[in-house]
Amino acid sequence: MEIEELSDLVKKHGKSIYGFCRKLAANQADTDDLYQETFLTAMEKRDQLDANRNPKGFLLSIAVRLRRNHRRKFAWRQRIAPTADLGDAADRLRHPGEETPEEAVLSRELRGKIQAAADGLNDKLKIPLYLYYTADLSVEEIASALRIPVGTVKSRLHQARKTMKERLEAESL
């Protein structure tokens, strides 16, 4: 019964949780560990999981907490500003009208540059950003998962976008 519960959870939310863990972890081994530990911890807290109307948000909040506890102080050292060549990414950002959204299949290079800029953000900005764009949580769901006010989530998302944009543009100079 419990196994079915876990399988069901993995089937429904595995992809989102894995994608989120992959963004946060330094390598695939850490991703796999964080992913598995997230589900195992969730199963230990099954009562809360059952009571929670948003199992995906609950799982993501566990992943955030596990990762935070793992890194805490030394997380400082992981905050690395993007030093990759972001040159033409900023050109693309400055002239967004040159491509219609429908055609805007991002080049691998540009995608890499944007990802590098996101990786360079501090956790306070990065985690809401990935919860929003990678895990597809709404602002309200992020607020609930991180236990912060909705306004703070909005502010951090705004700040994250702004910082990334500035960095991408600055790197092109």
Add this chain to the structure above:
Amino acid sequence: MNESDKWDRMLRQALAADEEPGERLNESLIQRYKERTGMKRGIRKKWSAGALAAVLALAVSVTAYAATQVFSSKEVAERLGEKALAGAFDSADAIEIGRTETSGGYEVTLHGIVSGAGLREIDGPSGISPDRTYAVVSIARQDGSPMPDTSDSEYGQDPFFVSPLVKGLKPWQVNIFTMNGGHAEFVENGVAYRLIECDGVEMFADRGVYLAVSSGSSFFRKEAFAYDERTGEIAPNRDYPGAALLFDLPLDQAKADPAKAETYLRELLKEPSSDAAPKATGEEKPVAAGDGAGSDQPPDSTGDAEADLAKQIEWLHSRIPEGTVIEESVQEVGYDDKGNALYDYDGWQVAIPLEESFPEGLTGDWQVAGFSGDDAGYKVLQFSRDEQGVVKGRILLLN
């Protein structure tokens, strides 16, 4: 569609989850869950206290004192940029252990541990706290082949869990993760050195504290260690395919603090309420607001997030005059081929475009490049250019 919408769409595309968990990973997850729940129920019946001693002897095949210890705890801390902590490892209160054991093809050395009194003298802007415990461990391969360097693609493929465990406390509940721990690591001459830290374990000295090391995962694995709920004993699992071993930490029992331990455990084991009010955590420093500037505490939230953020930045700026410069952080920058100034200190690796940071004629003043904060307080990274054009970076503690 305005520019903001386009930018939003681009981010959604670029940051979308592009990797899925493989079938094998999910199968192994289910298997781990089965084993975990199965073991939990089986241990009590399977192991007796006498049998545990035998298991321990078998799992830890060799016990010896390290004949050649490449780095001391102090040197490891120094190499990781923790100079204050290096001094603590050199103090009379530090315990230099130098004990080596082998398991699962690895040779693991517990170099030393320091907590409590040995750290009291350096409590302050260093971020080192007497309420924490710090330990140094090194890991080498038994066959003499080198551990992968941190820059190798192989690095981290066989991850390690290094954590204190307390006798009588469930190790999956009380370990480095739940005790607010972290680690830093480097590899030198094929040996991986790891400095771990977590909440102080001296308070548990009367119970018995182990330092556990296992391979195969960064997290505690019930496959690697058996916990006897009746006796509270923890032992490496002899069937575990990787490394699994325990060191007894020789803590001074006189430093045990059962009352403090009780309070600590009550808090640690408390289940978080799903509808709890928002609270500050390690990453979530209180949002500054109110009359922040001039105060030594971040001001309270006004509820307006944008205003709070602005006031927090204002408050952080107001703390700069009283900030403490980390002297070792004051460094002349290097340059990349695009003319960006490169600053690299203690994990801060920053490239800044010079022209943007130092408009023509701006010399002397320290310009703020960014703030960051964690449990230990806030820090600010600054750059300055002198009249000769020499650019230096530095970090200030804003406690």
